Amino acid sequence: MNFQHPYSELLRTDRLPHIWCPGCGLGIALDSFCMAIAEMKLPLDKLAVISGIGCSGRIAGYLNVDSFHTTHGRAIPFATGLHLANPELNVVVFSGDGDLVGIGGNHLIHAARRNLNLKVFCVNNFIYGMTGGQMGPTTPPGAISATSPFGNIEYAFNLPHLAASCGAVYVARWTVLDILKLKKSMQEALNKKGFSFIEIISPCPTLYGRFNNQNTGVEMMRYFKTHTVHNPKANLSEIEISHGGQIVVGKFLDIERPTFMELYRKVVQERVKRTLDEKYEEKAYPQEHT
Amino acid sequence: MKNNHLPLSQSHFINGNEACAEAALLAGCRFFAGYPITPSTEIAEHLAERLPEVGGIFIQMEDEIASMNAVLGAVWGGLKGMSATSGPGFSLMMENIGLAVMTETPCVVVDVQRGGPSTGLATLVGQGDMMQARWGSHGSYEIIALCPSSPQEFFYQTIQAFNLSEKFRVPVLLMADEMVGHMSEKVVIPPIEKLEIYPRRYTLKPPGEYKVYQRAENGVPEMVKAGDGYRIHVTGTTHDERGYPFMNEETQKELIPRLVDKIRKNHKELIDTKEFFTEDAEVVLVGYGITARTLRWVAHLAREKNLKVGVLKLNIVWPFPDEVVLNLAKKVKALVVCEINMGQMVREVERAAKGFCEVKFMGHPGGGMHSPTDILEAVQQVKA
Ligand SMILES: Cc1ncc(C[n+]2csc(CCOP(=O)(O)OP(=O)(O)O)c2C)c(N)n1
Numbered sequence: 001m002n003f004q005h006p007y008s009e010l011l012r013t014d015r016l017p018h019i020w021c022p023g024c025g026l027g028i029a030l031d032s033f034c035m036a037i038a039e040m041k042l043p044l045d046k047l048a049v050i051s052g053i054g055c056s057g058r059i060a061g062y063l064n065v066d067s068f069h070t071t072h073g074r075a076i077p078f079a080t081g082l083h084l085a086n087p088e089l090n091v092v093v094f095s096g097d098g099d100l101v102g103i104g105g106n107h108l109i110h111a112a113r114r115n116l117n118l119k120v121f122c123v124n125n126f127i128y129g130m131t132g133g134q135m136g137p138t139t140p141p142g143a144i145s146a147t148s149p150f151g152n153i154e155y156a157f158n159l160p161h162l163a164a165s166c167g168a169v170y171v172a173r174w175t176v177l178d179i180l181k182l183k184k185s186m187q188e189a190l191n192k193k194g195f196s197f198i199e200i201i202s203p204c205p206t207l208y209g210r211f212n213n214q215n216t217g218v219e220m221m222r223y224f225k226t227h228t229v230h231n232p233k234a235n236l237s238e239i240e241i242s243h244g245g246q247i248v249v250g251k252f253l254d255i256e257r258p259t260f261m262e263l264y265r266k267v268v269q270e271r272v273k274r275t276l277d278e279k280y281e282e283k284a285y286p287q288e289h290t
Numbered sequence: 291m292k293n294n295h296l297p298l299s300q301s302h303f304i305n306g307n308e309a310c311a312e313a314a315l316l317a318g319c320r321f322f323a324g325y326p327i328t329p330s331t332e333i334a335e336h337l338a339e340r341l342p343e344v345g346g347i348f349i350q351m352e353d354e355i356a357s358m359n360a361v362l363g364a365v366w367g368g369l370k371g372m373s374a375t376s377g378p379g380f381s382l383m384m385e386n387i388g389l390a391v392m393t394e395t396p397c398v399v400v401d402v403q404r405g406g407p408s409t410g411l412a413t414l415v416g417q418g419d420m421m422q423a424r425w426g427s428h429g430s431y432e433i434i435a436l437c438p439s440s441p442q443e444f445f446y447q448t449i450q451a452f453n454l455s456e457k458f459r460v461p462v463l464l465m466a467d468e469m470v471g472h473m474s475e476k477v478v479i480p481p482i483e484k485l486e487i488y489p490r491r492y493t494l495k496p497p498g499e500y501k502v503y504q505r506a507e508n509g510v511p512e513m514v515k516a517g518d519g520y521r522i523h524v525t526g527t528t529h530d531e532r533g534y535p536f537m538n539e540e541t542q543k544e545l546i547p548r549l550v551d552k553i554r555k556n557h558k559e560l561i562d563t564k565e566f567f568t569e570d571a572e573v574v575l576v577g578y579g580i581t582a583r584t585l586r587w588v589a590h591l592a593r594e595k596n597l598k599v600g601v602l603k604l605n606i607v608w609p610f611p612d613e614v615v616l617n618l619a620k621k622v623k624a625l626v627v628c629e630i631n632m633g634q635m636v637r638e639v640e641r642a643a644k645g646f647c648e649v650k651f652m653g654h655p656g657g658g659m660h661s662p663t664d665i666l667e668a669v670q671q672v673k674a
Pocket residue numbers: 053054055056057072095096097098099100123125127128129130131136
């Protein structure tokens with residue numbers, strides 16, 4: 001029988017099977033993305049996906065588009081250069097919470113502030129998966145991990161609030177159980193001009209659930225099902241995720257603000273043209289270089 | 291966009307950093323990402339104004355880690371890219387200089403060296419990053435590094451750096467120093483048609499036939515850019531020809547020797563040194579950057595005293611010109627290595643000299659230059 005993956009166009013099928021554990025949510029996150037781009041009929045040659053390092057960081061490499069697997073935390077600055085060099089590309093950063101918000105947190109807040117035209121899809125599994133389940137900046141207080149064996153004593157980042165307050169123009173949060181809403185949100189982000197941030201809550205049964213009373217992927221999904229509250233009008237400062245608590249999801253922000261590239265073109269280049277006219281004579285620059 | 295804003299081909303009175311920035315534009319650099327740091331900042335400031343004039347992009351990033359990555363992204367987006375920094379920023383760039391090596395991303399990084407370690411002497415000269423340039427990122431690799439001794443040389447070496455980076459697809463490090471960066475001198479900018487500019491070697495193969503890391507001329511794969519339909523995968527993980535990650539010994543054994551051999555097997559083409567009065571010399575002074583100029587002065591002073599002293603100036607420091615040093619070592623009584631650090635390239639000279647002559651070291655901790663009379667004294671001690 002000739003069995004083909006339904007998204008064989010979009011995936012590097014010669015790289016399958018993937019490395020993720022049974023019950024992991026990453027496959028669903030990737031699947032939502034495939035659904036989103038397949039439905040949109042996005043020109044795949046003009047799509048680039050950048051990941052950092054981690055289990056989530058493997059997403060870029062499974063996609064049959066121009067894909068870059070960079071260093072830990074540095075997907076956003078790499079994507080910044082790629083986007084500015086070729087603004088025609090739709091540049092997606094798909095990576096983990098530890099990657100984007102832990103080691104790469106500085107880049108996240110600055111890219112949002114600059115309103116770079118990047119789409120950042122951040123998989124939050126509450127843990128550093130790839131390295132064996134250590135706590136990170138999104139680990140809920142009290143949660144057990146390999147490096148918080150007595151319970152995490154740190155406060156966790158509330159990612160939609162963080163992204164919005166730094167200047168993102170599109171902010172949403174979904175769990176991988178909300179697959180259709182997640183897909184729609186991804187499509188909106190892909191169509192959006194400016195810094196768009198989607199937090200994707202995803203189960204890591206192997207290294208988070210097992211140590212926090214949710215032994216399997218199914219149990220974690222059940223927890224998402226019973227604890228998710230859809231409230232797009234939520235006050236962003238109040239939607240942090242606590243251990244075993246509510247998960248508020250929704251599209252929280254969708255606004256317009258000029259992007260870095262728009263302003264660069266307008267302000268910098270027009271200004272340069274003016275000063276050239278005033279300051280220099282054309283004949284002072286006889287060289288033509290093509 | 292027509293680039294009719296390239297510099298006038300004539301003599302200018304500018305500092306080394308400005309000469310470097312203008313040369314970058316001529317070499318085809320259209321992307322700069324950086325973070326302010328003395329004594330390299332003039333490069334960023336100059337390019338902030340000049341890059342938009344030639345249709346390029348300037349961006350000030352949040353740190354040097356981001357700067358380095360933005361340059362790599364821009365190169366895969368189809369531009370030639372560069373960053374400039376000094377010691378502390380150079381340290382921050384190291385991990386992703388390794389990413390550039392592993393992903394074979396051509397780019398140029400300028401380090402205008404100041405006194406270190408740490409914040410050290412933020413405004414004063416040093417040459418203490420020479421070994422870091424060679425070994426600063428983790429793992430086994432080879433890299434190219436150049437050292438200019440004057441603003442004019444900074445100009446030419448910037449173009450050379452871009453050319454070498456494109457040819458070998460490695461990051462090329464321009465290891466200037468504060469004195470050369472800040473010194474203002476006459477810099478002659480030749481007409482662009484007189485300059486040899488190496489374009490990026492894009493593949494002619496259609497998608498489907500092309501493999502992103504298939505070895506081509508000199509072991510160097512051909513390039514493509516994102517958006518051209520090749521659907522490449524680029525990773526800092528050990529990978530095969532298709533760019534697919536494979537974490538195993540076989541793939542590592544395929545990849546790493548090829549990366550290293552791009553430089554090792556072509557190292558003859560990467561020898562760039564200059565000798566002064568070495569034909570009859572009994573003592574040869576070895577140096578690079580600003581120090582090489584002190585050494586030439588010392589050689590003049592010595593010749594006045596009828597001392598047979600010559601100078602070996604290193605232009606390309608990495609890969610190290612082993613055979614040049616060995617040939618001299620076989621001819622002379624001593625090689626005296628002078629550098630503004632506590633002993634770095636002297637180790638290479640000792641290694642390359644293979645015991646054929648005495649190798650003496652004259653270091654300087656930074657913040658100033660060697661005194662010519664001190665060096666002369668050391669030379670006279672060799673003679674005695
Ligand atoms: C500079 C650096 N420090 C540490 C690591 C080790 N490391 C690899 S993945 C990872 C954590 C990834 O966590 P996250 O982004 O949450 O992804 P997940 O594996 O959970 O999907 C770490 C710390 C590294 N690769 N590079």
